[in-house]
Amino acid sequence: MSDNHDEHGFAHVMSPQILLSVFGALIVLTILTVFLAGKDLVPRELDGHVSQKQVEIVVSLTIATIKGSLVVLFFMHMINEKPLNILLFVFSLFFVALFLGFALTDTGQYDSRIQSYELDIIEQSATP
Amino acid sequence: MATTAMPAQQESDSNSQSNYLTCSKGFKSWAFTLDHKRIGIMYLVATMSSMFLGGALALILRAEHWTPGATLPLAKIQQALASLIPSFTAVTTEALTDHDVYNQLFTLHGAIMVFLFIIPSIPAALGNFVLPIMLGAKDVAFPRMNLGSFYLWIIGFLFLITAILTTGLDTGWTFYTPYSTNTTQTSVIAATMGAFILGFSSIFTGLNFIVTIHTMRPPGMTWFRMPLFLWSLYATAIIQVLATPVLGITLLLLAAERAFGLGIFDPKLGGDPVLFQHFFWFYSHPAVYIMILPAMGIISELMSTFSRKPIFGYRFIAFSSMAIALLGFLVWGHHMFTSGQSELVTIIFSALTFSVSIPSAIKVFNWLATMYKGSISLATPMCYALSFMFLFTIGGLTGLFLGALATDIHLHDTYFIVAHFHYVMMGGTLVAFIGGLFYWWPKMTGYMYNEFWGQISALIVFVAFNLTFFPQFVMGSRGMPRRYYNYLPEFQTYHVLSTIGAFMLGFGLALAAGVLITSLFTKRKAPANPWGSATLEWQCSSPPPLANFNETPTVGDPYDMQSVVWDPETESFVNRKPEQQDE
Amino acid sequence: MASAVEPHEKQDCGHDDWHHEPFSAHHFDNAEQQFDAGKLGIWLFLITEVLFFSGLFCVYAVYRVSHPEVFEYASQYLNKYLGGLNTLVLIFSSLTMAWAVRCAQLGQRKGLITMLSITLFCAALFLGVKTFEYTEKAHKRLLWAGASVDAKDIGKAENSQVFRLGDPNDPKNFKDPNKFEERMMKSLVTIQNYGILSLLIPAVLIGIGYQRNSRPWRTTGYAGLISIFAILIGIFISIELHNMQHGGGGHGEQASAEHDGEHASGSHEGSDHDSHDEGKAHSEGEAHAASDTDSADHGHADENAAPRNANIFFSIYYFMTGLHGFHIIAGMVAITWLLVRAVESHFRPDYFGPVDYVGLYWHIVDLIWIFLFPLLYLIGS
The missing domain is CATH 1.10.287 (Helix Hairpins)
Structure with a gap:
């Protein structure tokens, strides 16, 4: 070239x-x-x-x-x-997915416990 | 020896007069240099200074543990030091207790060692110096960015020092919320901004290395002719580019949380502190591999050179570096087994953690196989490499105990984990770094160090290291928690042993530094290739000329030990091929 | 136009001559290697940008999943028409940036300067609209989670619990909604006034440039003029758009109950005149209703009580858009640099790398906004 x-x-x-x-x-x-x-x-x-x-x-x-x-x-x-640059960009999106995926899976798992705990606190503070 | 080497030097006399150290003089020629070798040297000085600073803090910590309860009047020492600096006393309003000072000491020890020393040490200091020469390039792809990266390091360093000199930092180097955002009175924001800036320094180094390796390889330097140190630096650089930005955003969020009350990590404003740990470890676990991968690369070089045998399983070692880099992104949750992370994710992370041991073990076995039936020379770098093998193996295997879910619940936050990561980070990275420093020292400075005292330093470091940290495994497994100012009397024997070891270790490291620095004054000239290594950096003179190579280097198999032969006339190894052509 | 053509305009730019060319770096073998290295470098930098923002998208996703009610409630306070306007502005600037790269590749100096100037203008326009949005929200006390709480009490759950968002009908937050609108407009007018004063800074730059006979200084000054002018226009347009939607004359004579997107889209699909008048009439009729009770036709009277921790949404909003805005400012600096070099005729068909690299950066900033816009302004509105 x-x-x-x-x-x-x-x-x-x-x-x-x-x-x-x-x-x-x-x-x-x-x-x-x-x-x-x-x-x-x-x-x-x-x-x-x-x-x-x-x-x-x-x-x-x-x-x-x-x-x-x-x-x-x-x-x-x-x-x-160039294929390399495309590959790198797509590759980085894979890592973003990994990051979001694990973080969401985890918070999704324990979130219900937090919510119920918060509800308890609200109820307790409301009763007296 | 020095005098006999002189005639051999005469043919390259014109070159040696214009090497990268002597080609220009004065402060400005260093401060504004774009030469990767000078930047590497500046990084070396800077990171080594940080290491001795962090090491001094560690010695104070160990001395404090000589007896249970108070051993040193830490608060009084701190006040005495503070009175030396006028601005310091102005900021410190209330008197600190010994416990507070202890908390600050271990935090600063960790933060300095991690952010200022281990992460930049091998890539930015040794890597910067060696990478382009090994590759056969004139410089890294972006020399100005390289210099910028060094100055970012300096700025980050200043931020951390500011944090120390104002109100200190007592969050642990991990900055866990909500303690770091709501509770502590210390200067978290200055420290996090320092780490943020150091992160960008690291990103720029990594970016530079990736681009250099991709675009600056000379003809003949194929991917599989690259020395394994370059493969490991490449893998490291990928982690630096992919993981460090997440640290950046984490620290920004943390600083905003503390300054404005963003609420994202603060449970009292509806935030989630476990999310902070996810963010932090998404970077900081891969960062562990930023620390260890380049060390593994150095060991690959040393094993082959000092066994005078081609490296065993070249491609396996190369690909295992890449595998470690990628798998390193999948296991961050194993730092959070006791944090409130959900069971499902905990189990997944625990299982994935074991996968990292496969590529690590591949490397260790290949190094062993390289030594098998080799002509092993116990030069100082090899002594350090052998220490690495022993210490890293212990560090790696104890990592499996911690990756296993059930044992980790018992061992979490005890001295067992302290011992584990010191075996990997110090016994692994630091020891390999010193080995690499001894290995490339003749190339960097042009002078040979004293071999005998070098070997003695390696011996002292090895023995003292085990004396320091092995007792910590024992007391950790018996329940001695980490980061505690006080301890029960039953642990005193272990603590005393550990403290004795720590001071010996400090002496060994100082001796190693002394051996190297002395060589600058004894001025015993180093030949171009003192070790008989076949990689490209040994083809140029010691120290290298400004443009690295005066004539285009011959690119061949980096581990073809048959291609270099000892030339008694020059007291150096020389390439065999040109001789044969002459004959 | 090209009054000072660089003396290096050689036709025979073979590889041997390459090192004598003006912007060749000594350690590369040829122009293509230098370009490829730069290109790979900028792509890697863009990857770090993507991962940098991924942290914020992660925060968004986590809270979106765990607190959907917060997002549904709070996003009604974002004006999707202003957001949409900003989206269009950024897309247009992306077009002109791509065109600027084309001009640089073809060696069209005049076209390059024009396109870069338009891009800079659009970037600053975007910031102007954002200035309005931030000011408006700040006045309505739509702030991040910790902002409403006394510094001593940060972290006390009771405070965040009872805190209600800046609803104009909530007497606790605002005694007089009229006054609030007025104050907002006043402060924006103040910004405009000070903004006009700030035109002095680039004017000084230009003056120095003429005095020293230095073209780069003058170009920088002109770039500054364009930017500040565009920011002011951005503020002006947003005020007008806001008034159109809320039917007020813009100076606080109208009560302005919070209109959400539904209302605005329902009554303002027509031409400017129609919608203005219609909205005005509508809002006037409504003013009485708003004074004593929530306007029933809005359908979210019951939702006015902010859900717990509703301010987390604004924490995320300010952080995401703020960081994006910072990237816009960085891009404006880079474009100014390009503009100076373009005026100096630095770029040629075999040396256009910097335009390409800044262009790629600019597009990624646009790309991030393309995702931020629906996530913050549209979903759950």
Whole structure:
């Protein structure tokens, strides 16, 4: 590659079409996620149901993940990146998952005990 | 010996006159140097000073345990010292008891040793000096970041010293909440900010090493021609980059918790102190491998060189370094067995903990196999390497007792665990560090040290180390809790033995330092390759020229001991291949 | 434009000549090695950033799971339209940053300077909106967990238990909601005034630059002007947006019961004019109701009592957005540095590394916001 000094193979130029269409997609997705967040609130009667909340979490995080992937792939040029750098980035996400996974598993396990203990304290302080 | 070496030096006389130490002079040429070798030397001086500071604190602690109850008037000593510094007395309002001072002493001993000495010692001091030369590169990838990392270390050091000089620190080096956020009156924020900054220093070193190893290898230096020390530094660097940011955020949260009452780790504001321990150990357990992995790398070099045999199981050792680095991320919960962590997670972490012993044992067996039928030379570095083998094995095996759930409940927070991690951190890392220092000292300074006194120092360190810490295993298993100012009279024998050992150990380490420093004054010139090692750093002159190599080094098998032969004329080992070509 | 073209503009930049080029580091063999090393380095740095923030995402996840009621209650106090506006601003700045990299790769100096300036403008705009949000919350006493408690009593469970969030209808917190709005607006206007004064700092820089005939100084000054100007515009826009939603004229003559997203989305989907008037009328009618009792049509009258430890949400909110804001500021410094170098014509098709590296950093800051936005503003609203 070093023969070609004008292009310098290490520069991957993104075309304006790609940049603009990615931008457009990001804008649309942002508006969509704000719109959906408002939408989900309309049936107030369903508010107590956990499933509704979970749907909301899944939807907005999915949209966020799609947006994030677009940014990483195109704005950050990962689509043209060396395999090593991609590997490293994905690898780091694995460690984030590990961290969150263990911490959540553990707190999820002992949380009920804390809650019941707190309830006891509230009751005790309320009775006298 | 020195005089006979002179004619041999003459051919490279022009080189030796312009080595990295002599090429420029003055304070500025060091303070603003971008040369990885000079930065390594500065790190060496800085970390060794911290070690002696931390060691002095340890000796005070041990002296205090000479008798049950009060032995030393710690509070009076502290006040006497405080009166020397005017600002100190202004801050310290209420008189401390001996117990308070004791708590501060062990905290500072731990914090200084962990953050200022062990973590940067091998990677940042020896690694910085050796890595690019071993790799055949001119420098690390980002020399300015390298220098920045050193200055971050200095700033972090100043923060920790500020914490000591104002109100001290008595949380233990682990900064557990809620004691650190709500209870203690000592300067937690200064200390955590110091550790935070030191963390970034460590990240920059690790980042630099990864990039250097990936992009700066010269032609012919394939991954599997890299010396094992580089593999271990690479594995270390991965941990530094992946784990240290979590320490950073943990310490920031802790400081914010203490300063503003963030509530995240404070149970009284709805927070969760066990979560703090998860955060802390997500970094600090892998950090244990930041400490030990480079030491293992040094041992791989020493074993092969001083057995004059190719390393046994090169790929196994290389991959076991990577395996330790990765498995090290899966076991942090074993520090929290008694913290209120849930049973499920405790069991998982206990099981995973045992997996770390597999790659560690692979290394130990490979080192043993390397020595088998080797032509073993008991030079000082090898004496330290053999001490390492013995001490690390004890440290590692007692780690299994602690990883086992049931025994850990009994042994948790006793002297057993103190002895365990000192066997690994001190008997492992520190001993390997000194061995590596003796090994590369001729390359760094250009002077040979006194072999006899070096070996004596190794012997004293080995004996004194066991005398110090073996009794702690016994009293720990009998229930002597750690971090206690006082103890029951039945433990006195063990404590006295331990204290005697500690002072001997201090003497041994001072002797080792003395042997090395004396060599700077006796000025016995070192040949380019005094040990007959086949790695690249021995191909350049001692000390190396500024650009590391005056001519492009020949990259070959790093452990092909047949490629170097003793040349009596130069009193050095030389590469065999050019000679054969001449013939 | 390129008045001072660097004298190193050689066409024959072969490998042997590489070491004589202006920004070549001596220890690399060629430009590509230097670029690759920098690229790997910045990716590793981004990984440390990801893990750095992962701690906060972990805190978020843990409390989200264990205290869902806190998040549902407290996130109503975040204005998702301001958050959405900031998201759009950051996405746009990401576009211009990516475009700046493209310009640098193609050697388009003018385009590069333009794109970097726009990116800097957007970054500062983001900070302006954030300034408004923080100020508003501070006045409503929506603070982190320990803030409401007397320093001596930190850690006393009773205090955190009885503490109620800064609900404007809670007489314990606010005697007079009108006054509160007024004070908020006053302080923001003060910020704006002082902000205009702070334009003097870059002006001085520019002055020094002209006096010394130093272009880097002038460029830095202009970058400062852009930043401060954009921060002020950000504050202004947020005040307007806030007033639009709450129907007030913006200077405290209206009572402003806390409107959540549901209300705003219901009545302000139309054009600016419509929604302004409509909201105004609506809110005026409501003002009386708000004075004696909770406005019934909001449906969360019963939820006004904050759940236990509700301030943990704001601890997380301030810490996450604050750290993110710090990264924005660091990015602005880096972009200013790029801008100075771009004006000096340092970047060429074979040397654009720094633009690329700062660009990657900027995108990761954007990326983190893309996740922070739904987590804090949208979920549970």
